[in-house]
Amino acid sequence: MIIEKIAESKFNDSVFNSTVFGKEFTDHMLIAHYKDGKWDEPKIVPYGPISMTPAAMSFHYGQTIFEGMKAYKNDNEEVFIFRPEKNFERFNLSAARLNMPQIPKEIFIDGLEAIIDLDRQWVPKDYGTSLYIRPVMFATEEAVSARASNEFIFAILLAYAPNYYDKPLSVKIADYYSRSAQGGVGFAKCGGNYAGSFFPTSEAQKDGYDQVIWTDSIEHKYIEEAGTMNVMVRIGNKILTAPTSERILNGVTRDSVLTLAKDSGYEVEVRPVEVQELYDAYKSGELKEVFGCGTAVVITQYDAVGFGEERAQLPTLAEEDSFALQLKKKLKDIQYGLAEDPYGWRIKIEEQA
Incomplete structure (x- = not known):
């Protein structure tokens, strides 16, 4: 070199x-x-x-x-x-x-x-x-x-x-625009995926939201990603997230968070998650948290979710009650060398003579 x-x-x-x-x-x-x-x-x-x-x-x-x-x-x-x-x-x-x-x-x-x-x-x-x-x-x-x-x-x-300022964001569930389609390039980290998301995001911002929760391109029935991140939801004491596919990026932070969640004793399900399931959980009071995860922010909480014209305000949880904040701290502590790394994730950059 x-x-x-x-x-x-x-x-x-x-x-x-x-x-x-x-x-x-x-x-x-x-x-x-x-x-x-x-x-x-x-x-x-x-x-x-x-x-x-x-x-x-x-x-x-x-x-x-x-x-x-x-x-x-x-x-x-x-x-x-x-x-x-x-x-x-x-x-x-x-x-x-x-x-x-x-x-x-x-x-x-x-x-x-x-x-x-x-x-x-x-x-x-x-x-x-x-x-x-x-x-x-x-x-x-x-x-x-x-x-x-x-x-x-x-x-x-x-x-x-x-x-990053840890202010929770608000997200609107997409019911028309799509980030990616089956057989497309949704799993690839290519520039066009991001360029195509900017206009729908700006439209959501006009409605008072920060980002978009993307849904499947055929029925807009299942949640897939949020903004430029993978998305997870907590219903009751269970963490749910969509499986990776041709439409969904296989996030490194996503994989790390799921590993930490399982090893921390949280109940985790990786399966298709319906928009209606989220809405029903919100109405019953069981929708506790919605959060995005990615390299830039690690984990960011969402304080409101837009279902059509309805804005669902989520509860504000302290760290001791928030799965998202607890997992964020666990992951960052490993990244910054403040906690043991049993997974071998942290790679030291050796100084060259």
Whole structure:
């Protein structure tokens, strides 16, 4: 791996005062090019713009995929990442679905470790803050021909992630727009999935909601995801969530939360969850919690759910009564090295000489 270090670091402690997610980029980025059926040697270079033709095929045909990960630092200045193998596997699943080349492990995993080690001073220590990691691949061949590109760039970007304000959000259940369809790309982490969600979300915001709970594209009968996250509901003392499928992203946080929930003694059911079941539970007082889970926020609670014209206000629960808050703390404590990690999820970034 070729490493070209920045002449003078941009880093100073004021970076950690930022309250904006994904804007404070670190000193370096990793870049690898795919051409003539193979990847070249990856380079870590100073972060900056990439020159591209407006005819690059990613701009026209949407061959773009990415992942979202985080790095954490403990009081001993040790840096860790969380379950990188899962992101590596999912990245290549996304690549296969969009007819893009597989990225080798020595570029993805070794590249992650090398660039995070190089920019480790950018990893904050405060609980709730982190260094966000964005692996991305996009088509670069110069052509306006409706086919798969033959040339690609793989990159890894790093940016400071401030602590999220834990204000509960409100969500409206979609009864017309859909995030994905059977046989589509819902399980892939590709740019189009997100672009297509922005307009329905803005419509929900006009109705006084923050995000959308997506439902199946045929009957709008079953809940699937919430915003850009997997969604879970608590009815009584049972946690329910939809199974992953061609329409639903197999979230790393989702998998981690389900594992912790089961090992903590909570009753968990992974099965289709009907909108009507949620509504009936709300009416009977059994709908205790609805929450989303994903890399950026870990777990976020919802305080209201929109069923058509009806706004269902959910109870406000203290941490000792909230499954969502208890699971969030358990997961974050593992990520930040404050609790034992019996699962081997936390991977230390070794310092290179």
